[in-house]
Amino acid sequence: MAFTFVSGNAFKLKELQEMMGVPVKSINIDLVEIQGEPEEVACAKCRAAQLHVDGPVLIEDSSLCFNALNGMPGVYTKWFVERMGLECLVKILETYRNKAAYAQCIYALSGDNGVVHLFKGVRHGNIVTPRGSTEFGWDSIFEPDGYIQTYAEMTSENKYGISDRSEAFKKLMAHLAQKKYTK
């Protein structure tokens, strides 16, 4: 594939490679991210990644948005997980009956002339106390609608069938396939 995936997160690389079914050219860099709307954050991250690579770059940004908090902590979730831990993050919702949330993944691919293409996937679900491996971000506290397992409890195959990341991935692949045939 004609891009370099830039990420400091080994799990994001693993999922991308498994979904693609082939090794992905990648660079392990923790990029500085901006504050803002998810699309702005992804776009700026892609431009920052571009500074390290010749040719097209791909980055990914994920959010976990609590409906009761009107979409927060969203793009800032990783800081909450790092600082407070998952148990404490779930506890924030204890006061609220509404445990609904959505997971959102954006792939950002740099194109020609400085254009950045965004591919977004969204999966609705609920916030639950951690179940399954707590290795990958907040997978263990997100239970997608229609399932009794958290992302972390699912097999890779099942998760890739339904996740916000796989939805974003499919849109990215469709874009790349179309580009191939129009060139």
Add this chain to the structure above:
Amino acid sequence: MAFTFVSGNAFKLKELQEMMGVPVKSINIDLVEIQGEPEEVACAKCRAAQLHVDGPVLIEDSSLCFNALNGMPGVYTKWFVERMGLECLVKILETYRNKAAYAQCIYALSGDNGVVHLFKGVRHGNIVTPRGSTEFGWDSIFEPDGYIQTYAEMTSENKYGISDRSEAFKKLMAHLAQKKYTK
């Protein structure tokens, strides 16, 4: 004074001017901020401001850190206030007995050779349901230790006597005064 204050927040400018007692040269720009530790955020914001101004620039960044959440939402508080409102932000702590928090203000001043000087003020207190004007950020939900008023309920004079911002301001002034006498 030999700096330009860069901020999109009229209240921050007002407080700075009132504490200085003289008009301050300023530019009204909403700067993009990065995610990270408060010092990193302030430093990057100062460098971003520098791109708009010839000569030394001053910026300010504030955080509201909930002890029960191990310092969160911190530098991201303004996004929570924008999205959820103050009432809902306070409600996050309903589950916790510990309502303690600290307000932190950092002034960042660009110096010679790309150096950025940071001046930090911290004030401990408690998170309360909004009291007083809700115009300036989260002033109405922060009640400093030893007082029965929130920042928003205090007179300017009282607030400037004890606030995290005034502590940071005094350190900034001491630095500028010293610089003046060593030049």
